[in-house]
Amino acid sequence: MKIRQLSLFLENRPGQLRFPCKVLGDAGIDIVTMSLADTAQFGILRLVVKEWERAKAVLDAAGVVVNVTEVLAVDVPDRPGGLAAVLDAFEQAGVGVEYMYASAARERGLHATLLFRLEDPDRAAKLLEAAGVKLVGPDELFARS
Amino acid sequence: MPTPVLESPIHDPAETLPVPERRALQAHRLQETVRRASAVPFYRDALGRAGATAEAVRSVDDVRRLPFTTKDDLREEYPLGLLAVPRGELARVHGSSGTTGKPTFVAYTRRDLETWSGLVARFLVAGGLRPDHLVHVAFGYGLFTGGFGLHYGIERVGAAVVPAAGGNTPRQVMLIRDLGAEVLVCTPSYALHIAEVAAAEGFRPGDLPLRLGHFGGEPWTEEMRAAIEDALGIRAFNNYGLSEVIGPGVSGECPYRTGMHVQEDHFLVECVDPDTLAHVPDGEVGELVFTTLTKEAMPVLRYRTRDLAALDRSPCPCGRTGVRMSRVVGRSDDMLIIRGVNVFPSQIEEALLRVEGTAPHYLIEVSRPGSLDEAVVKVEMRPSDFRDEMRQLQELHDRIDREIHAVTGVRMAVELVAPNTLERSAGKAKRVLDHRRTGRS
Ligand SMILES: [Zn+2]
Numbered sequence: 001m002k003i004r005q006l007s008l009f010l011e012n013r014p015g016q017l018r019f020p021c022k023v024l025g026d027a028g029i030d031i032v033t034m035s036l037a038d039t040a041q042f043g044i045l046r047l048v049v050k051e052w053e054r055a056k057a058v059l060d061a062a063g064v065v066v067n068v069t070e071v072l073a074v075d076v077p078d079r080p081g082g083l084a085a086v087l088d089a090f091e092q093a094g095v096g097v098e099y100m101y102a103s104a105a106r107e108r109g110l111h112a113t114l115l116f117r118l119e120d121p122d123r124a125a126k127l128l129e130a131a132g133v134k135l136v137g138p139d140e141l142f143a144r145s
Numbered sequence: 146m147p148t149p150v151l152e153s154p155i156h157d158p159a160e161t162l163p164v165p166e167r168r169a170l171q172a173h174r175l176q177e178t179v180r181r182a183s184a185v186p187f188y189r190d191a192l193g194r195a196g197a198t199a200e201a202v203r204s205v206d207d208v209r210r211l212p213f214t215t216k217d218d219l220r221e222e223y224p225l226g227l228l229a230v231p232r233g234e235l236a237r238v239h240g241s242s243g244t245t246g247k248p249t250f251v252a253y254t255r256r257d258l259e260t261w262s263g264l265v266a267r268f269l270v271a272g273g274l275r276p277d278h279l280v281h282v283a284f285g286y287g288l289f290t291g292g293f294g295l296h297y298g299i300e301r302v303g304a305a306v307v308p309a310a311g312g313n314t315p316r317q318v319m320l321i322r323d324l325g326a327e328v329l330v331c332t333p334s335y336a337l338h339i340a341e342v343a344a345a346e347g348f349r350p351g352d353l354p355l356r357l358g359h360f361g362g363e364p365w366t367e368e369m370r371a372a373i374e375d376a377l378g379i380r381a382f383n384n385y386g387l388s389e390v391i392g393p394g395v396s397g398e399c400p401y402r403t404g405m406h407v408q409e410d411h412f413l414v415e416c417v418d419p420d421t422l423a424h425v426p427d428g429e430v431g432e433l434v435f436t437t438l439t440k441e442a443m444p445v446l447r448y449r450t451r452d453l454a455a456l457d458r459s460p461c462p463c464g465r466t467g468v469r470m471s472r473v474v475g476r477s478d479d480m481l482i483i484r485g486v487n488v489f490p491s492q493i494e495e496a497l498l499r500v501e502g503t504a505p506h507y508l509i510e511v512s513r514p515g516s517l518d519e520a521v522v523k524v525e526m527r528p529s530d531f532r533d534e535m536r537q538l539q540e541l542h543d544r545i546d547r548e549i550h551a552v553t554g555v556r557m558a559v560e561l562v563a564p565n566t567l568e569r570s571a572g573k574a575k576r577v578l579d580h581r582r583t584g585r586s
Binding site for chain 2: 011065098
């Protein structure tokens with residue numbers, strides 16, 4: 001159920017975001033979701049793409065610093081209190097959240113899909129499924145986008 | 146009382162000559178050197194302009210009356226314009242590969258070569274070399290003084306030499322292991338490279354027979370010494386020299402490793418402010434200036450090395466009386482003054498080496514946007530050190546910031562940059578961009 005996410009190191013100066021996006025675009029690789037975290041000095045661009053191995057290879061070749069991590073995609077009911085209920089399940093299961101962001105894949109009125117970076121993704125996946133949280137696998141996530 | 150890292154004898158009684166006796170010897174030899182140098186048109190003119198004569202040199206302090214010699218002077222006298230003996234008396238020629246253009250040549254008589262190998266033997270013995278050792282020499286042989294200089298010094302001690310020269314590191318590791326070399330001679334950076342290759346081949350520290358290392362030919366840091374010693378399981382010693390003066394053997398460490406004893410019976414050392422050329426007090430960093438006292442083929446008067454170091458005349462427990470010079474902390478041509486503080490690129494390197502997770506690829510940019518200097522240190526990220534966490538990046542950034550401040554005493558802005566983005570000119574990294582000099586702010 002785990003999703004491979006690419007994390008890219010970015011210097012914080014103009015043009016830094018455009019370059020890796022162009023590299024992926026030129027290679028015909030679609031970006032499924034992305035999130036940018038940054039400070040005044042540097043940033044991390046997090047991407048989920050369909051062909052992560054090929055994406056990593058072209059980024060490596062272009063001199064971009066890339067790290068591969070595992071995240072979980074979780075369907076959160078698209079209604080007030082929906083996210084709170086999921087976070088509650090995390091807390092009950094004792095799963096720590098390092099960070100999270102929303103994916104573009106959303107089925108309006110049904111659910112939004114959020115990506116979570118958790119301390120121990122394998123253990124977290126088991127606990128969450130046992131708690132009735134709907135995890136979205138890569139195939140399903142890519143089919144929606 | 147410091148403890149020596151090993152026990153070793155003193156190779157030559159001249160190393161322990163009482164200071165007053167040696168000063169008398171130096172004064173006598175200085176006068177002879179000036180007399181010999183007067184045979185060279187270049188020095189005859191320079192001495193004439195300075196109003197200095199051999200007869201006027203009566204004490205060591207009279208060296209201050211003599212003119213300085215620079216690398217440019219040597220270049221202008223290409224190829225052998227500074228010879229003080231007839232060509233037929235030469236026994237060997239070496240050279241330094243000028244980073245810009247032509248090499249500069251240095252020449253030796255038979256007696257110069259004897260002197261030289263004796264000086265190399267002094268620091269090798271001080272650093273534990275024994276006649277029953279086998280020494281792996283991974284210095285380049287050729288015009289460069291490192292290979293042949295160490296080679297004949299080792300033979301002078303009576304030890305065995307494996308003249309491996311440079312290149313093909315896996316093969317060097319094999320030679321060291323199979324022949325059982327106890328001692329390694331090369332540049333410190335090549336020693337680290339040998340250690341890396343050995344580790345990649347599955348050797349652990351101490352697996353190779355090596356016990357001692359004698360490293361020189363380039364400036365290095367205490368941090369690098371610790372890294373080499375850990376990686377190879379050896380004791381590492383620093384030595385110093387430059388071809389214009391004689392080659393390796395100008396100075397070297399004793400078992401106490403609190404500086405390198407200058408072989409003062411053969412070289413007169415001064416430490417000067419690179420701008421005013423006035424002597425700096427002992428303990429302060431300045432440019433080293435050497436005058437040879439016994440060289441026949443090519444004596445040199447007050448040679449400006451551009452190497453920055455400090456001198457220490459306090460007594461050394463080893464019994465050697467030669468003044469000790471510190472590690473070379475930088476070159477006078479790349480010293481930066483930031484908000485009144487002297488900063489050397491080597492200090493940034495030292496700070497970066499203290500921080501795990503940064504390759505020593507960096508660029509210091511200095512500007513003066515208003516009335517105050519501002520310095521930015523750009524440090525390349527290594528892909529292997531990058532995780533998916535802002536916190537980890539922030540910690541790396543902050544550690545670099547703290548270490549640079551701790552080493553230099555100056556606050557500089559730290560920027561983490563992508564790998565291979567800093568300019569490298571002809572393989573050699575560019576370390577400093579001073580916009581105050583280029584006029585941009
Ligand atoms: Zn000593």
